[in-house]
Amino acid sequence: MRWLVNMLFVLALASSLDAADWPQWLGPNRDGTSADTVSPWKEPPKVLWRQPVGEGHSSPIIARGFVFMIDRVPGENAERLSCWNADTGKKISSIQYERSAFSNPFGAGPRSTPIYDDGNVYALGVTARLSKTAVDADGQLTAIFNNDLLKEFNAKNLFFGVAQSMLLVDDRILTMVGGKGAGIVAFSKKDGATIWKTLDDTSSYASPILIEAAGQQQAVFLTHNGLVGLSPKNGEVFWTFPFKDKLSESSTTPVKIGEHLLASSVTLGSVLLKLTSKDGKPAIERVWDNADLSCYFSTPAPVGEHVYMITAGGNLLQPKLMLRCVEWKTGKTIWSKEDAGRYHAAILRTA
Structure with a gap:
């Protein structure tokens, strides 16, 4: 947990002005892959700068030479979006948004990662406040809207609060809400108005992805009930x-590997689905499932014929994390390494 600690920027993540932006959860393509080349570390990376931040689990994003992140305003029921200069770490501006009261043994700060798009930052707070903030050329922030989704759809918050990171598709924002008939909702990026809503599924902590399969654009969600593939255009x-x-407690992001989809949960392990079609519409077929491949928070990272996974075993209060190299077509573990970390170990792939 990041609890009133420092945000660090290291050489490996922000080595030059030419480094690619990282504008959303899991990067530009939402797959945990960076186009930058990072050589193997012979020693810990050099710290470029550090800045104090408030309580929360949200990841920073990088766009247009700025770093953006949301945190909790200390001592208040409010969350804050801040903007720093990516090269120097100088804080440029910040803006506060009110929220509903929230407390949790694992912290009361935001969990979701914001997303930058076309001069705006969209954020989803721990109490499902959907906000839009305009960013000018100098990094100054202006509030556009701050909508209370739980109130709007008569939905209940999750025990750990809202943790999913929203998906932007064309002119809309897709996210789980969880109210009756509003399991998944699309909102206008312009003004936050509802475009469509569907399903009764309760929300989960997992973030959705956008894929192309069976000739259709599909938004894939891992809700409380399971995996869902739907049209981002009309729901x-x-x-x-x-x-x-x-x-x-499903938290990991689904991963597309070729014409397949890999998903994992805490207690069910992992499942591989084949993306296919039936009667002219997108469909899926189960290929394999493996109860031993239980990812907790860490999203798997595919590389060629293999997928790298951080799996959790033993007591979930004191989990033993293992780094695994898995043959994704079969679910067979090729090799594994113990003591990979605790809950928060994650994998990113570089060129």
Whole structure:
């Protein structure tokens, strides 16, 4: 947990002005892959700068030479979006947004990662406040809207609060809300108005992705009930796959590998689905499932014929994390390494 600690920027992540932006959860393509080349470390990376931040779990994003991040305003029921100069770490501006009261043993700060798009930063707070903030050329911030989604859709917050990172597709924002008939909702990027809503599924902590399969653009969500593939244009549900975590703690992002989809949960392990079509519409077929491949928070990273995973075993209060190299077509572990970290170990792929 990041608890009133420092945000660090290291040479490996921000080595030059030419480095690619990292404008959303899991990077430009939402797959945990960076186009930058990072040589193997012979020693810990050099710290470029550090700045104090408030409580929260949200990741920073990088766009247009700025760093953006949301945190909790200390001592207040408010969250804050801040902007720093990516090269120097100088804080340029910040803006506060009110929220509903929230407390949790694992911290009361935001969990979701914001997303930058065309001069605006969109953020989803721990109490499902959907905000839009304009960013000018100098990094100054202006509030556009701050909508209370739980109130609007008569939905309940999750125990750990809202943690998913929203998906932007064309002119809309896609996210889980969880109210009756509003399991998944699309909002206008312009003004936050509802475009469409569908399903009764309760929300999860997992972030959605956008894929192309069976000749259709599909938004893929891992809800409380399972996997869902739907049209981002009108919310038409193409397919569903039951994948309900026994602890209701699904957190990892689904991963597209070729014409397949890999998903993981805390108690069910992992499942591989084949993306196909039936009666002219997108469909899925189960290829394999493996209860031993239980990712907690870490999203798997595919490389060639393999996928690298951080899996959790033993007591979930004191999990033993293992780094695994898995043959993704079969689910067979090729090699593994113990003591990979605790809950928060994650994998990113570089060129």
